[in-house]
Amino acid sequence: MNWNIGNIESIFSISPRVKVFKLKLKNNPKKIIAGQYFDIRLTAENGFQAQRSYSISSSPKNLKFIEFTISKSPNGEVSEYLHNNLQIGDKIEVKGPLGNYFNWIPTNNDxxxxxxxxxxxxxxxxxxxxxxxxxxxxxxxxxxxxxxxxxxxxxxxxxxxxxxxxxxxxxxxxxxxxxxxxxxxxxxxxxxxxxxxxxxxxxxxxxxxxxxxxxxxxxxxxxxxxxxxxxxxxxxxxx
Ligand SMILES: Cc1cc2nc3c(=O)[nH]c(=O)nc-3n(C[C@H](O)[C@H](O)[C@H](O)COP(=O)(O)OP(=O)(O)OC[C@H]3O[C@@H](n4cnc5c(N)ncnc54)[C@H](O)[C@@H]3O)c2cc1C
Structure with a gap:
């Protein structure tokens, strides 16, 4: 699976340590299943890369926009960067949707x-x-x-x-x-x-x-x- 680009559409704090990031994807995935996640990759100017996984918290119905709910880990490499530096309009590298185990596909009477x-x-x-x-x-x-x-x-x-x-x-x-x-x-x-x-x-x-x-x-x-x-x-x- 190739890396995709996510454009940051909105960022809002929902608790003292947690922000919700809404992204518009450049290439829409064919399907998203509730419970899946994306990998986010950050690349520093010197080429150093850090990659972490984040679950999709939005409904899987909308394939164009996805939301991540991310808590800021103290001195956490990726989450601190996302919380402190990311601005609306920024573009980040994302890969997904990933994960075919921790999912829920709607079936009645579950x-x-x-x-x-x-x-x-x-x-x-x-x-x-x-x-x-x-x-x-x-x-x-x-x-x-x-x-x-x-x-x-x-x-x-x-x-x-x-x-x-x-x-x-x-x-x-x-x-x-x-x-x-x-x-x-x-x-x-x-x-x-x-x-x-x-x-x-x-x-x-x-x-x-x-x-x-x-x-x-x-x-x-x-x-x-x-x-x-x-x-x-x-x-x-x-x-
Ligand atoms: C499938 C999956 C889905 C996930 N979904 C979410 C999600 O929806 N929301 C979410 O918030 N997180 C999610 N996570 C967790 C996320 O991937 C990251 O692990 C998390 O954000 C921390 O990454 P970080 O780079 O900020 O911190 P890291 O740099 O990885 O550090 C984590 C913690 O360890 C400490 N630490 C690091 N190095 C050292 C050291 N040498 N000595 C002592 N302490 C150290 C840091 O201070 C920090 O508190 C998910 C993980 C997985 C696997």
């Missing part, structure tokens, strides 16, 4: 639990947006772990979907929130809470887990211990 840690919500936003857009009746349950209220990505949009679509449901936990304004869950998802979410959904539901490596490993080990079949677990580690 039963899925999504476990997202921070920007691990990115590929799930693409899947959830696709479900809403196509009025797909699959049962989606999102278990979303964020640090504080300000860090909950796409909060209003996700809340809207819980009202719009009775087959979409979510539970959010905040691991570092001190404010009494938050009435929901706090701390890491407990085994109890995860067990409850598994009880409300079919035994053959697929479990998608995405986020930092320690989050992915912890949730995987909990659900394996709770008896979920290995074949029903799909993971993506953001490092």
């Amino acid at each position: 039963q899925i639990i999504f476990f997202a840690g921070g920007t691990g919500i990115s590929p799930f936003m693409s899947m959830i947006r696709h479900k809403i857009e196509t009025q797909n009746n699959s049962k989606f349950k999102l278990m979303f772990s964020s640090r504080t209220i300000k860090d909950i990505l796409f909060f209003d949009e996700l809340n809207k979907y819980t009202i719009l679509d009775p087959s979409f449901d979510m539970k959010i936990t905040l691991t570092r929130e001190k404010s009494s304004l938050w009435k929901g869950l706090t701390g890491r998802f407990s085994i109890n809470e995860i067990e409850k979410s598994l009880h409300n959904i079919d035994k053959n539901s697929v479990n998608y887990i995405c986020g930092p490596t320690n989050f992915v490993e912890k949730i995987s080990s909990i659900i394996l211990d709770l008896g979920v079949n290995y074949d029903l677990i799909k993971t993506e580690r953001f490092g």
Whole structure:
């Protein structure tokens, strides 16, 4: 697959550490599947190159524009550059769509639990947006772990979907929130809470887990211990 050019159409901050970048692609891909990602390659003036992968968070329906939801890693080579230097109108090299495993192709009556840690919500936003857009009746349950209220990505949009679509449901936990304004869950998802979410959904539901490596490993080990079949677990580690 050749490198493509993405023109930066818009950039907006959605939390203190996360920005959404909207790109218009020079060559439209034939198809995008929710959950796929692109590689972004940066080239310095001295020829040094750095390349990282970023999930598509927009709906896969629009092939001309794609959105990435990127958190700024402290001293991170690529994410810091994207956050600090990228401007509307800039062009960057992208390659994709890539990844044929951590995907969701709309099928009716699917039963899925999504476990997202921070920007691990990115590929799930693409899947959830696709479900809403196509009025797909699959049962989606999102278990979303964020640090504080300000860090909950796409909060209003996700809340809207819980009202719009009775087959979409979510539970959010905040691991570092001190404010009494938050009435929901706090701390890491407990085994109890995860067990409850598994009880409300079919035994053959697929479990998608995405986020930092320690989050992915912890949730995987909990659900394996709770008896979920290995074949029903799909993971993506953001490092
Ligand atoms: C399939 C896939 C999809 C992804 N999708 C997304 C997405 O949608 N959104 C998103 O935000 N991320 C996503 N990621 C993660 C992304 O690819 C990058 O890994 C992330 O942005 C960090 O890259 P970076 O170049 O900024 O940081 P890096 O330079 O790779 O560094 C990462 C961290 O390690 C630290 N570090 C580096 N070198 C050292 C060292 N020598 N000693 C100590 N610490 C060090 C840095 O300070 C930094 O905090 C995805 C990853 C994969 C594999």
